[in-house]
Each structure stands twice: as structure tokens, then as C-alpha cells.
Amino acid sequence: MKPIKIAMMSLTHGHTRKYFQTLRDSPRLEWIAASAADDVVRQRFHRAVDGVPCYASAEEMLDRHPEIEAVVLASANSEHLAQMKACAERKIHILSMKIPTFDLAEYDEMIELVDRAGLVCQIELELHYNPVVERIKRLVADGAIGRVVSIQATNITLSPVWAFPWQGSPEQSYGRRVPLAAGDHRFRGGALCDHPHIFDLVRWLTGSRFEHVYAEAAPNIRTDLEVEDLLLVNGKMADGSTFLLDPSWSRLEERLPEPGPGWEVFPKRMEVNLTLSGERGTLMADCFGPNVYHNGAPRDRYVVQYTYFDEWIGLVDEFVACVRDGRQPQINLRWHRPTIEAMNACYESIASGRPVQLAAQASAE
Amino acid sequence: MSVHTEPSADSLNAALEGLLRKYAVEPGTQWRLAGPRESRGDGEVLLVAGWSEPDAELSDQIVPLLPWRSEQRFIELRRIVAQKTVTPVLMGRLACHTDGEQMPLGAILYRQFDLAEWLTGSAIKSLYASIRGQLAANVILRLADGAICSVEAGVALPPGTPVQDRHELIAGRGVASDRTVDTQVAQASVYLWDGDGRQECTDVDFELFGRDAAEASLVRAAYEALRQPEIRPALRQAHRRLRRLVQLAFESDQRGARLRVAADSGEDT
Structure with missing residues (x-):
């Protein structure tokens, strides 16, 4: 199966470091880029990861890398809707953190965005x-x-x-x-x-x-x-x-x-x-x-x-299969x-x- | 193994008699340590595990014991709280699963409600219970000092399985528990692998050697009730309160509501 070209946004979620390892190690993923929420996060990223460009904004990252097929939304819950909108506009599949949003009107908007764009949106419930x-x-x-x-x-x-x-x-x-x-x-x-x-x-x-x-x-x-x-x-x-x-x-x-x-x-x-x-x-x-x-x-x-145990292997396996096969996780x-x-x-x-x-x-x- | 609740009454009476003799305690009355389903005669003080007595009101002849209060692990947990080694307690997590024969659901709640109050030194102020028949109960308690406490109870262990329980107290400074970190069940002192397979035992009382913790604590509780007859009214009072709390838990489930516990619930007026 062809590896998915993937990126990370914000890098402020608690599971971010786990994704550093997963995105580097998985043969099913090709890690293209990252965007950081701020300069401190960006510097921290550069200390931890070599060879992956990190941008100051998601927009810049997506503009510079139109080949990105999927994104890990490693961000604060309050950022998720805006980031999902940006992904939907560009037909980019989404691996969402465990809380998409607590606002149910926003939540339904997310469902509509994903449905309309025909995207895979998998929630990271790694258990x-x-x-x-x-x-x-x-x-x-x-x-x-x-x-x-x-x-x-x-x-x-x-x-x-x-x-x-x-x-x-x-x-x-x-x-x-x-x-x-x-x-x-x-x-x-x-x-x-x-x-x-x-x-x-x-x-x-x-x-x-x-x-x-x-x-x-x-x-x-x-x-x-x-x-x-x-x-x-x-x-x-x-x-x-x-x-x-x-x-x-x-x-x-x-x-x-x-x-x-x-x-x-x-x-x-x-x-x-x-x-x-x-x-x-x-x-x-x-x-x-x-x-x-x-x-x-x-x-x-x-x-x-x-x-x-590495839950992220199974999680990524399912995500990649869903993206490639066009089905929902x-x-x-x-x-x-x-x-x-x-x-x-x-x-x-x-x-x-x-x-x-x-x-x-x-x-x- | 840690909580075996239906030992041979004869052997426990013999153990209790041995303690009374050794320490020259004269109860001044006929007495008997009775099992849950034993017949009761007149003219003797009956020492029974409180959880096994379904009635809230007991005659003066019956002394409802709270044997866990004599079990060393609970004495130490209580001491840890009382001496502010961990302080202030903000949340308790108490769990107990039995085979339903040794202790039915109501008996588990009786025991765990008493432990919630006795270990923390704070009375139950309100409770919300979610109960499935006589099989399982999940209760959230609010204590008078503002702490909360969960009580998990289940009776789905296979017949004869030792009680599985766990008690954890979480404080602003520190956590106290009767279970080792990163384990789910009690560990034993001795493990033996021989021709009969695996055996284990946990010996906790040299004077009562051969009794497990629950048996030893029942004998110790009975001994104290005979040595200090003045504590018997307080035991009856505690029993009335605990029976009322168990009843409230079932009422809470039926009404689907948090119920407040009257300050004088079950107490003497």
C-alpha cells in the first residue's frame, strides 16, 4: 500500500511526542511537514525531530506542501473546528484528537464538513x-x-x-x-x-x-x-x-x-x-x-x-486502510x-x- | 484469602476463649461468637458480624461487630489519615467483590460504608447509588468534610472465591492504599508450588496463627467487645446507622436521586 503523505498541526497535544515516533517509524506514512502553535513549540520540535520542516502556521504548511494527504490535529480542542475547515477545503483526511469539540453545534458542523468533503476523520481513541x-x-x-x-x-x-x-x-x-x-x-x-x-x-x-x-x-x-x-x-x-x-x-x-x-x-x-x-x-x-x-x-x-503496548500501530493501520480504501473507521x-x-x-x-x-x-x- | 467471612464458629470460639484466658479477661456473662445462620439461644451474649444481621434494631443480647476495624491494614490506613501522613483526604475509592454467598450485596455496602466513614473520620452526608438487582452496586458518597468516595460492589465471583477488595485514599498530599502500585489484587506472604498446584497464604497474627485476616479480625473484634462491654452501645448505634445507609442506597437507586443522610440517621435519640 502506498504510504500516506501526512503532516501534524500545532504540536501542543499531549500525544504529540508519541506521533513523532509513529510518523517516523511507520512504513505506511511519509511525514511531510509540521506546523507549530508558537515559537517555543517550534523550537522544541526542532530539538526532537530532524529532517522534517516545521512552519509557523498551518496555512503556510499547507500552501507549501499541496501533496499532504492527511493531517494529525495535535492541537488544543478549541482549534479543532478551524483546522478541520482548513482540511476540508483542501480535501485532506483527518486524524483527530480524542475530543473534537464539546460544543455539539460545532460537532455537527464537523460531521457535515467531513461528509461533504468525503473525508476520513478518525478519532484517536487508541485503547x-x-x-x-x-x-x-x-x-x-x-x-x-x-x-x-x-x-x-x-x-x-x-x-x-x-x-x-x-x-x-x-x-x-x-x-x-x-x-x-x-x-x-x-x-x-x-x-x-x-x-x-x-x-x-x-x-x-x-x-x-x-x-x-x-x-x-x-x-x-x-x-x-x-x-x-x-x-x-x-x-x-x-x-x-x-x-x-x-x-x-x-x-x-x-x-x-x-x-x-x-x-x-x-x-x-x-x-x-x-x-x-x-x-x-x-x-x-x-x-x-x-x-x-x-x-x-x-x-x-x-x-x-x-x-x-503500541496502540498507535493499529490506529495508523486502520487510518491508512480507510484512506486508501475509501471507508470510515x-x-x-x-x-x-x-x-x-x-x-x-x-x-x-x-x-x-x-x-x-x-x-x-x-x-x- | 484476605477476607474469608464464614469460618467455622467452633474454631473461632476456641480461639476467642484462648485469648480471654491468656489475658485473664472475665466477661461476666455467657457468650458465643455466632455465624450468620446459627440459631440463637437465650441467656448468652451473641457476638455476630454486623453485616450479617438484617435488622437495624437488635436486642441487647446481640452485639454487632465491625470486624474490619480490627484488621491491621485498615487500622494502618486509618492511622495514616489520622496522623495526616496523607492529608487532606479528597477522594476515596473503595471496591469489594464477593461470591454473593459469603457477603451479599447489602453486606458489602454495609462494610464499605463503614470503612468510608471510619477510615476518613468523616460522616457520609449524601449518596447516589446505581444498582443492578442484587448483583452489583456503584455508589458515590459525599462526606461531611467535602471529600467524595466511590463504593464499587459486586457479587459475581465464583462460589468459594476469596473476596477481592481494594481501598485507596487520595489526598492533597499523598495517596494511601492497601494494594501495591501496579497490581490489581492482593498479594500473599507465602506462595507454594507443590504436587497440589499453587497455594498461597497470608499470616497476619501470631497469637491467632492459622487464621486468615478476616477470621483473626473477627476474633479480635469479639475479644474487645467482651473485654470492654461499654463499647457495645456504640456498636449497636453504628449498626443502626449502617443499616439505614444501606437502605438509603437502594432507595437512591429506585428514586434515581441523590439522597441526603440525616445527621442523626440511625443514631440513638
Whole structure:
């Protein structure tokens, strides 16, 4: 299969460095160029990557490289719509980060843009390409625990805001400044916005839709953040199964301007664990473990050194196949919309103190 | 293995008697450590695990024990909070899965609600529960000090499987947990591979050697209730409150609403 000529925009997303490796290593991709959100990001890029031109604006990059076929939108959530418009105008396929937008009017505009231009737009929910998740899917599908009646899932991490400041900005992360609740000094846009994966997995594993969600936020660990960092979500799916999700930034970090060794204060900086109760058994899984451990440089703290599975290989394989074969990926804008709705409903629940019902979706899933 | 909740009553009574004799404790009354389904006679103090008593109101004859409060891992977690080694606690994550025979769903909630309050030192102020029949429950608690706490409960383990549980307290400074980082289930002290396959054991109490943590903590809790009869009214009061909290959880699920817990819920008036 002919490699896809690909580029990256903005370079401010937390997964940017992972893409540096993926775009260099994948034989299915030819990395053409990048554009940086600002000079600091651009300098950082040049320190990390050789031989790939980096431009000061997306427009300049696209003008200089009309051969670009696809783009990774590695940007703040608030930039996504404008960047998708630029791609649609030039018929460039899109690999979108995990939150296209929280504004559902904008979201529908994105769907229309992509449909009208005939583009592939894949949402980066990389856990679908994680081998542990694949094992869970197969076990559930094979009836190993019978019908699923309850799912508990964690997607807990350190906070990336010191390296990626837009994730602590309500306007750039959530899209606008909405108070978390009356009398609460915080705003929407924090840990919840960073962790859609477990919402997606609950839908995938039950094959059902969210019936209602209920959420509460704790006082922040990081009292200087203006977005939430600790919260819990529970509720029910339309099939009657119940769930409990922890999408918190509950693992403390050193406030490094760039991710790297010594980032962790808590030894394990990221965890996605699932417990599924079925009518005939229980399944527990750690999607990123076990690992290796050390207490060496730079801070002599006990640290979990991940032995990462590379979800990005499967993700890129699917993206490239969809572009070349002219089909839509599993995780596309329409599939992902109910997840965004549920996350918005969590914020509504935090504000109201009540569960929020979700309407049956008319959109194709 | 860490929480075996239905040990032989005779052997536990013998262990308790041994402790009373060793420390010269005279209970001054007939007593018996009774299992959940044992018949009860008159004229003796019955020491029972509180979670196994479905009624909120108990006669003076029955002493509902909260054995986990005598389990060393919980004593240490509580101490970590009380001494502000991790502080302030902002969120708790408590999980417990059983086979449904050893502890049914309501019993798990009883235990976990007590642990939420006892470990943090803060009362449950409100709860929102999402429950699937008698199979699984997911509850979000708000504590009086503003912290939140999740309670995950399930009864889908195969019959005879040891209870699987986890307790984590997340604070502004530090995290405390009874599970090792990067593991999902309890680790054992001893692993043995022999002709019978793999065996493991975790011995926690030299005086009660041979008892697992749950058995040892039940005996220890009973011992304290006999040694200090003055704590029995407080145990009955706690039992009433916990029964009310479990009832509220099921009401919350049925009504689809967060329910506030009255300050005097289940307490003596």
C-alpha cells in the first residue's frame, strides 16, 4: 500500500511526542511537514525531530506542501473546528484528537464538513488498539462472564497542564468558560475533558447507550487550577447495566514544562483498569500493566516504567486502510458523538446535583 | 484469602476463649461468637458480624461487630489519615467483590460504608447509588468534610472465591492504599508450588496463627467487645446507622436521586 503523505498541526497535544515516533517509524506514512502553535513549540520540535520542516502556521504548511494527504490535529480542542475547515477545503483526511469539540453545534458542523468533503476523520481513541482491551472485548463477546451487569473503570493520570497549558484553560479545553457549579470557583475543562476513553469503552463493551449519568467533583488536589481535577461518575446504560467511572487527574506530578523522566510524584502516572461483573463471573484488567520499576535518576523515587503496548500501530493501520480504501473507521465522528454528549451530561450533573438523562441517539452507531 | 467471612464458629470460639484466658479477661456473662445462620439461644451474649444481621434494631443480647476495624491494614490506613501522613483526604475509592454467598450485596455496602466513614473520620452526608438487582452496586458518597468516595460492589465471583477488595485514599498530599502500585489484587506472604498446584497464604497474627485476616479480625473484634462491654452501645448505634445507609442506597437507586443522610440517621435519640 502506498504510504500516506501526512503532516501534524500545532504540536501542543499531549500525544504529540508519541506521533513523532509513529510518523517516523511507520512504513505506511511519509511525514511531510509540521506546523507549530508558537515559537517555543517550534523550537522544541526542532530539538526532537530532524529532517522534517516545521512552519509557523498551518496555512503556510499547507500552501507549501499541496501533496499532504492527511493531517494529525495535535492541537488544543478549541482549534479543532478551524483546522478541520482548513482540511476540508483542501480535501485532506483527518486524524483527530480524542475530543473534537464539546460544543455539539460545532460537532455537527464537523460531521457535515467531513461528509461533504468525503473525508476520513478518525478519532484517536487508541485503547481500541490495545491488546488487553482486545482480550477483554473477545472474552465478553465469547460470554466468559455472561451478560455484563456492571463496569467499573479508571482512567486516572497525572495532570498534563504544566506541559500542555491549554488543558488547564476552560476556553481552550472545554471551548468556553462555564462554572463547574453555582458558587464553585472552578470551570469545566479539566480531568473529565482529558479522559473520554472509559466512556467509550463502556458503550463498546455493553453494546448499549448511556441512559443516565450522575457525577460529583471533589475539591481539587491542585488548588491553583481553575478546572476540576478529581471527579467520579456513575449511572446506567439503557440495557440496565450500571457503571462507575473515575476519570481523575489523581496522580500528582512534578510541574515540568516538558514531559520526561522525573515527571511522576505518584509512582504510576497513568492507569486504565476495568472491572466487569457479569451474570456468570468477574473480569479485572489493567490495560497498561504489569511493567518494570526503578528508583533511579533523576529523583530517586520509585517509579513505574511502562512497557507500553503500541496502540498507535493499529490506529495508523486502520487510518491508512480507510484512506486508501475509501471507508470510515470504527471510531468516527458519528460513533463518538454520544460519548461527548455523556461527558457534557456529567458536567450538567455536577452543576445540578442530579442525574442527567440522555436521549436515545438517532445517529448511526 | 484476605477476607474469608464464614469460618467455622467452633474454631473461632476456641480461639476467642484462648485469648480471654491468656489475658485473664472475665466477661461476666455467657457468650458465643455466632455465624450468620446459627440459631440463637437465650441467656448468652451473641457476638455476630454486623453485616450479617438484617435488622437495624437488635436486642441487647446481640452485639454487632465491625470486624474490619480490627484488621491491621485498615487500622494502618486509618492511622495514616489520622496522623495526616496523607492529608487532606479528597477522594476515596473503595471496591469489594464477593461470591454473593459469603457477603451479599447489602453486606458489602454495609462494610464499605463503614470503612468510608471510619477510615476518613468523616460522616457520609449524601449518596447516589446505581444498582443492578442484587448483583452489583456503584455508589458515590459525599462526606461531611467535602471529600467524595466511590463504593464499587459486586457479587459475581465464583462460589468459594476469596473476596477481592481494594481501598485507596487520595489526598492533597499523598495517596494511601492497601494494594501495591501496579497490581490489581492482593498479594500473599507465602506462595507454594507443590504436587497440589499453587497455594498461597497470608499470616497476619501470631497469637491467632492459622487464621486468615478476616477470621483473626473477627476474633479480635469479639475479644474487645467482651473485654470492654461499654463499647457495645456504640456498636449497636453504628449498626443502626449502617443499616439505614444501606437502605438509603437502594432507595437512591429506585428514586434515581441523590439522597441526603440525616445527621442523626440511625443514631440513638
